[in-house]
Amino acid sequence: MLFADSIFLFIFLPLAILCYHGLGLLARKRLRNCILLLFSYLFYSIGAPKFFIFLLFSTTVDYILGLAITRYRRYARLWVAASVAVNLGLLVYFKYADFLLTGLNPVLSFLGLNHILWSNTVLPIGISFFTFQKLSYILDIYRRHAKSANNFIDFSLYVSMFPQLIAGPIVRFKDICNQLNHRSNSWEEFHSGILRLCWGLSKKVLLADACGQIADAVFALDPAMLDTKTAWLGALAYTFQIYFDFSAYSDMAIGLARMFGFELPENFKRPYSAVCLTDFWRRWHISLGAWFRDYVYFPLGGNKKKPLRTYANLFIVFCLCGLWHGANWTFLAWGLYHGFFLMIERITDLRNLLRVKYSWISRMITFLIVVFGWVLFRADSLTDAAAFIKVMIIPGHLPMPYELYKAMHPRNLTFFLLGCIFVTGAGLLPTGEQIIRTHGRRKQAFSAIMIFIVLPYCAAFVLQGTDQPFIYFRF
């Protein structure tokens, strides 16, 4: 189930709120986690019922291994290895086996060996997110950064809590363990959660989907029909779409969690106003960046060793980061592309040079690098990406294709331009959270607009059915 779905909004969510707060009051908070867990499992089962067992199994394994690390410290490395093997093994099996075998079978043929027969597997929803979340739990316990969960329900809720189960943010156990048992539910937080949810919903339905329709129309065009302006329009539209789409999901996750008393970490901090790529990765998908930093980059030596080693580490991290998004050469190329520019930044020290004096230039350059990167990310193949980038670079003029014209209707155009304003004026405009946290009449007006105008309009979109599911839902 997705947040931008009528059943979620009109049946699942009100039912979850009523049961959680109603029964939670009656049972004096003891049942709150149970209720939330039940709803989380229901949320996961709807649409992917057979993976529920898989989720339960992998949660149980990590719970037991977490306890084992705490209780049998002598064999801690063994338990960690077991957990990493199970988690990454399942991830590789479900997500990368097809990809690996596609590359392996030609090699086997060349060596005169039989092909490995393989039927395509269906990817369990959210596997990349909850696998990383569980790995962070095990590694934190091993490093003594966190204590193991004593209660299976608490741990299961940490893994499967529906606001962040499918597309993050990737929450660390140490950040949330206190909230699992000692959280307070206040009207203030509930209200701000509602506003954050509506904010996210409107971002998704109005901005992301509008940009998405334009991007889809451009990327679906025959390469012969692409010219420079159309290609740039498509690249920009996708750049905005992926940001609004994913940050909308994060906003909705944070808002929903807040309605149930949890405070999840922010996942985005105006990434397109970054002054360099290093800065970009501190603002984009913060929880994933931090995960790779803490559990891959630093253990490899980070930047504490020789420069060559640092560059190699960067390459490894971004290669993995690219692959995390999916088993495809385009994702790998996207990761390496970012790794390459980060390395260049380090070698030339451009990130420090431009940061203060020429911040608008560095912002623009960073933004352009990111835009080209998204073309790699969005294209179906590297050949398509190369052809698309070529059209972006080599000027050409063709009439606007009709398919694009149809997508460029006044509503999409309005929201696309609004998206441009939000992105370019990011430094001058307040963030959603800042608006939500205002007081007095401003907040009342904002609440009224969100609940009485934006919510029904977005709900109508949702009811009609959107053909643009969340992008990160696929990862």
Add this chain to the structure above:
Amino acid sequence: MRYFFSCVFVVMLMTPALTFLENLAPDEACLIESPGFDLNALKEPDYYQAWHTYLKRKLSCFSTLTRLKKWTDYCFFNIPDNPAVHAGRKGWLFKAESVKDYRKQACDKKNIARKLILELQALTRLNEINGRLFLFCPIPNKSTIYPEFVGGIPKSVNCRYSFYDLLLNESEDHHLPGFLRLDKIFKKAKQNQIQVFEENGPAPAKKGVGIAAQAILEYLYKNHTSIFADDDLKSRLLANTNFSVKNNPGATQGPLSKGFSTALIYGSPDIGQLLPALTHRFDRIDIVMSRTIPSSAHSENPAEYKVVIIAVPEYQLAEIHIDIDRLCKLYGADQHSVRKANIPGSAVSAGKHLSLENKDNQIVIKSLGEKSFFNFPALPGSDKKTLRFVKIPISSPQADTLTWEIKTDKLFQGKRRLQPGDTTIYLPVPQASRARISINPGMQTGLFRLKQSCVLELQAGFTRPGSGENYKPQAMPPVKNLKDSAFELNKRNTSAIAANPDAMLPPKIRLTGFEDGRIFQRHGKSADIVISGTYAGTPVAIEARVLHHSTKELVTDWTVIDNAPDAGVFMGILANVPQGGWYQIAVRFNNQPDIRDISESRWAVGILAACIGQSNMREWFYTGSGLKAHTLLSLHRHNKWQPENLGGNGAIAFGNRLINKLSIPVGLLDYAVNGSGLHKKADWGKGYWTDQSKTGIYNKFIQGVSSAGGAIEYIIWMQGEADAARSILTQNQYRQALMTFISNQIRSDIINGSHLKHLPILIVGMPKRPIGKDPSHQAVRDAQRAASNQIADCFLAAHSLDLSNLGRQHLAPEAYIELGLRTAQAVLYLMNEANYYQGPKIAEACRVSDDKIDITLNHRGGTDFAPDTGISGFEILQEKKSLPIFSVQRHNCRTIRILLKEPAAGSLKVRYLYGAMPGTSRPVRDNSPLELPLEPFQIVIQ
């Protein structure tokens, strides 16, 4: 305020759920079924999807919110919610399709426009010679008349022609009588400040309709006299048709009551508004909403109407398909022709990849496939007075597609569908001094036979049948005397070297190999295999032999297949290749045995079974991965043999069972289409099987069969859910459609490869839906049963009602194994390799007492049945009310005893696996090895 906003938010979200069952439109209410609660279905995504759809439709806020959004979008963003509508400037609305047409990017359709003009000319003449009126009046697009309101549509730089523009261009070069340009008339009216289209509607406004109707009637009245040149005939026709010659042409609103008798209009719903303005001038108007003329779905005969009008909207012109062959037969082109000149067989010449041989007054064409073609000699073209047709009787070994090309100063191209056996093609010749015609007989390799072709001349105006004897036309030059380079080059009896420049090259032979994994349909216990290829050199004859692919054992020894290879092409039939496989083939020169070629691909001779229907049939190939396909099992899909892609429990179980029992290869043709209906009404966007249009799913299937050789031994049909959905069809409609489909389509287009008289159709029953009430499904099941009883060699081969379901529609993977085995058993039964294929059948039902009913069974494969107790699936009804059953259990090996909870007097209806959702937890199955189920029944007992 935070309390207020929080509460409002929760209430707003809850309102739709709270008012759950209210605010439903009555017409929707009957269509929505609750999926119900089913524990077994919980693990299936389809079940959740069913609930999802149900709840979404039931949400009371759905219509209110969507209406609100539509209003907002239209008012603020000028967007119509319906993607079929385009909003232009100043709120003007257009049909999106017509606006797409307005983009003027039709340059690649020049050939279609040219062909359409040619066909329209032919249709006009066919009507004329029969004393009928024909009118072609495309309804102009609103955007053509009012381009200023369309909005900023991007226009192409390279092509600035719409299809209509192309048609107009072509009509300038090729005069088209009967072409009424409503666009000119509308534009003129627009200049006179008359608004011919509504601002907010796609159809013409009242005034526009009046103008169009007036123009049409004016045209008809003005032109009808030109048809009837013969005074006698005119008076006779006038007496019959009851119309006045001296009517004031423009008086459409006057008191005149007399008009034309009957009219046939081909159009679309767009012409709806035009009809009231026309109907008063006709005794009867029939409207056919089809762009295929004559329509394949209706049985109209245009030759029976006094007036035939094509009034298709401008944006649909490119989709018009005129079936000239059928029209020529309906209008009697042969009988009305004033002159008929035979084309001598010797004047027909071979083009590339093809050889011709005159034999028994017909030409045997050895065609290597889509690149092959032969030429007719240069023929006289048509002119304004005389329209010439080339009549080409051709015989094809399989259903195929013939491609024609006519060269004058322009090029005309088109395609025709060939039936297996004889087909007569009528090609209208364009207006030119001379025309040269090239024909590709078929996309597949094969031996075609061209019978006596001729040129028919049709004169302008009414022509009495057989009047050609007294007609003295302009002398048509005899075709054999025409100078034609192709004819000169390809004269028979020239030496092989002269005809074949390749003969000077070093000798070599190249075999046209078969697709790897191909299975040829057997006839009896062997098959005749067409072998073809090319060569260089001077072979006296070509020989071929067949070897086992793996063991290289000889299957058939060297046999001459072509004793007169010609023009570098050889082709022949290797007769009686025994069933079996895998094989490979070798060919050689018989006078130079070292010149040989051998194909590496594997092929076989065996049974071909085509699997068609909808998703449950398709799932045979996609659900389940537990079985391994036998090495002799092959798959044909998307017009290609692809044995490596064979998967799915149903297909493998079916194929493996047949191979294990018969030890011959089996090829399965997978052409089922998810969600496809049988009847036109059941077209939910995935197509329907009775649709014979070029792009329809049926035609794709026939193309697939054709590429597999054209002959099939069994057709397996598992379909019906789409037709049962939403209760749109009655039992009779489905039965009729199925009978027409089998008799008029499948059995006429596919060669029967079986030993039975007709191509056997094996119907596999629809599975039970796990949830909801389904009387409409029962109607389809009954229709299938009735059709199987009425159609010869059509069998209800397997039941699936007792098998476990997956979600709402599909069976569980293991159930497909059962179904595959049951269907294979039916095939074996038809081959006399098994004694039965059906489970027990009810013999009688009788009351033992008021609360006891005995059901007596007739066993077919088994001798007893299971389970002993707790049998499910029975229902006892009294006056439509279900009576509670205490127990259903085995009484003896032939009797089931039903014990009611309470005694019930009077007549009762006993049903088993019938009607609404029957229980199938413990169905009755016999003790035969396949454990076949008791057949569903309904019986009334007193």
